[in-house]
Amino acid sequence: MGFTAQHDGRGRLDATQADLGCGWVWEAVHRARPRVAMTCPECAHPVHAKVSRYGLRFFAHDPGSPTCALAGESMEHHLLKLELATAVRAAGHHAELEVRGPDGDWRADVMATSPDGTARMAWEAQLSPITVDEITQRTARFAKDGVRVCWVATKLRPWVGEVPSVHVRPPGDREPNWTVAGGLARFTVTKCDDEYSLCRAVGHGEWHETEADLRSFTAWALTGRAVAHRLPSWLHTDQHAWTGVWTAPQYIDAAAAYWQARDRAVAELEEQQRREEIRRRRREAERRARVAALAAAPPKPPTKQPAVPEQGSSAAPRPEPVWEVDLPHHERQRLREAALSEARLLFGVETELRHHDRDRRWALGSPLYVGDRPYAVLRPHPQLVDWGRLKGLLIFVRGLDELRVLGRTAPNGTRIIVLPEQPAPSD
Template sequence: MPLSAIHAEHGSLDLTLDGLGCEGRITWEQIHRARPRAPLTCPECEWGLCPEYSQTGLRYFAHDPDAPECSLREETEQHRRLKRDLAECCRRVPGWSAELEQAGPERAWRADVRATHTATGRRYAFEAQLSTIGIDGPRGLTEGTARMAEAGVPAAWVTTGSRAWLGAVPTIQAEAQTGPTRPVRAGHWTYLISSWTPAAESRTPARLTDFVRAVLTGELVAHRVTCPARDDWSTRPGWSWVWATPKDIAEAAAYV
């Protein structure tokens, strides 16, 4: 159930932005339970959408009955809250904006949150992934990450809890609690004594906002290690993706 919709007259609407992101041309009150209903469609499947509230008061767009298969239709409230938090984290970084549920060329991929640097145009995707997903294959994490990278949009996958694919792609692991200041559990690694290992707690950004800022500003970089990482979250022996400082990456390269 998406947080964005296409309005036939006003274009893209984003529930995470003031004024729905359309400069005040239309408000939530004007589309929620409006009669006649607002002309809204899904940005992915182009099916009709209806503005709704969840049981906890979160605004979202619900697909009309008999909608076709659509990845946005299957999202849980926890997924929507994580997307909302990621968008807010990106917008807190000076010089960066964020858009939800943006598709790439020919819809080869879709970013849950696409951050854009307003001066340089540099882009980054943050993918909220809370369900089971394959690592390989046409709809797997590896291929999805590669398609976005080819389009000039590197991706960071964000999850909560323990997942079998942690470390198979650049991953941030946060707590399940809601809010952009939710603690980060894993993702930052350091190079110590000729081996990659999880960074000490004092060196790990404590909040999701800190982690997103570090990624967007280049303080942390996605890096594929070429030797086994010392941690049980890497389920693919011999390598894993980690987030590391350029200094640690340089030290590892010098040692090798």
Template sequence: MVFVGVHGERGRIDVTQADLGCGQDRESIYKTKRPAPLTCYECDWRLHLVHKTHGAYDLWFLRHASKAPRCEARAAGEGMAHHLLKLDLAHHARAAGWSAEYEVAAPDGSWRADVMATSPDGSRRVALEAQMASISVTDIDARTTRYSEASVEVCWFTDRKTVPWLDHVPSVRIARPGEGGPVQVTAGAARFEPKWCEDRAVCDLCECEDCGAGVDGPLPCEGHGTWEPAAPFPLERFVAAICTNATRPHRLRVGWGTKGKWRWITRRYFELEEEQLQAHIRKYQIVERLLAVQQRQHKARQAAEQEHLAAIEALLQRQKAGQAGGGVRLPRGRHLPQRRPRGQPRVRHGSARVRTRKAACGHLPRGRPPPRAAPPPGLSGLLRCLRARAQPRRGSGRPRPAHRDPHH
């Protein structure tokens, strides 16, 4: 079953159109006494025009004559659902004011479009591909790339329930209602649902601990909108939206589970996504500035701590050097704590024992005479101490009075 053939006098014809695309009636080639000169565009074999009713469809198509050789048009394995979908796509594109042709091939044969829709001014061409058979993601991505290199837009249509390539190329899934209603687009189109905090200056909806990236304090709201699947709608409306440029294929940029997927969206949803994306960029610019400030403060604290530890280490080295030299030299005004042995009486700070201890530790200034030794016990020691006190002081000519013993 093919819809396009080559007429020996009128050239390429499209039997799905009432005028065959060349201004002639179907009756001029249908069941005539002399067979019409119709041949296949692929194998040049003779074709016959066939009329058949399939449900609500009034089908006109071409069939190869008997004993036809192998033909790519027949070997494509296109079933009835594939042919009906091509009829629908071409019909909806023509209803939108565009021209539509079946089986349009590239000049170099790199691609062949099931339906090629062309705008009235010829500025846009959209390949409407009915892909009912299974195909790998690599193959369909390569075919999409070839269309893009030829400046041809493309949309892939399928009725398969499991479609691994639906998120990788501009495509939609369709479904035919059982009661015979219009064909519906059930997947591949999306709508954006915006969501913002009440106060956009402070984000209070996100419960993720990593959103602030370790920054202390409140941050502005970056938006919490998500992409949602569009409700089913008629295929006719979708094809008309493609022709009027009301919907465009777009690789989603927002959402944990939808980012990077291809979806057909409208301009309004694109602007809502762009607003949230810009808010996300502004938020993380603020985060980067705050992180830079916190890193500088952290480095300053580390430098101060290292300087403090270096000072402590230098002090410990001086203490070790003093102990190796016979005494510990501490800064002026600091003393080593020493425990008083048990049973030893407490002495005053100005006594000879304290001065002797300080001199041993190196606390007395240089040039100062050593302290007097404590008097030995006994009466003779007491008398020597009294005689020493009776001696006149330096700079005084008057002798010191002798000590009187109250017992004499």
């Protein structure tokens, strides 16, 4: 069964065209008496014109035919070839079925030729199993003769996507037309509000599979609005992993621009991280120097302690450092920003303040969280601190005096960081 036949006088006959492609009506060959002599263009065996019960016109081999590729094609194969030829003609191109190459090393199911005759593209309905190596070699044979090709499959075989190809669905109850169900993709960039600076800078760029009716896709491919594109990484869908797709040139440009922008953003982020690491090391060195200076400083002479006041006396209590709750708002704000910066520079963590002051768990200090877990406390009050509750947390203090006061009761292993002095805001 095939759509073409060879006639000595009329040349090649095409059953998919109203005039058989040669100015002859179908009745001239179908049930004509005397019978018209025609042969198969593939095996040269005699053929005759037939019409299926669904009204499909074709040429059938006479009895006793040898093994022939055209004779062995299924009805689904023929229907897909017919749809491809129709789609090519609807796009304004010339369609010829079952065309052999000049050296006989390839045969196109449907050969599309541009109106000016300068460009050819083969459309191959490949329904039977074939290896990746075999179909790659067949694609190379077309390319040798300057012919582009698109392989069309109704099942997702291993080779689909390895060569220029699409996966199609035949018409059904809900779809009246053939549909490109796989192998057609577009590239999109979506904005991202994630705290990760790289995502905020360039967003998320991804290839997405999309669908179209086969006739529209055929027109896009013939006119260059869709081109075969090799992906830098696989496009994974629910059914298949695609290494190559068909897409619009603007999507290829958009993907290239996105990855260039992402590379620049990565370089900038790495440079920022490098600078932050230098600052972190400098801050750590300064912190160690402050602690060493504190250890090396001679102890202050003991001050005379006031006598224990008698009951009912009004002697003043011993002075303590000023703690955060007693500081002006602008100074508390500077200390909080310094604590956030110090946690980032010294320990590489991004912290945030969840709630402020007046919480007895934090001894009136300000807790810093990483995610949903407490990480540090800014200046817990020494008279209220419960070290059991603050076990394992980092402690930030304002200066050396506060370090001395908290250090009196802090258990061994407690990490207490003296924040660098913060300049007052300029007027």
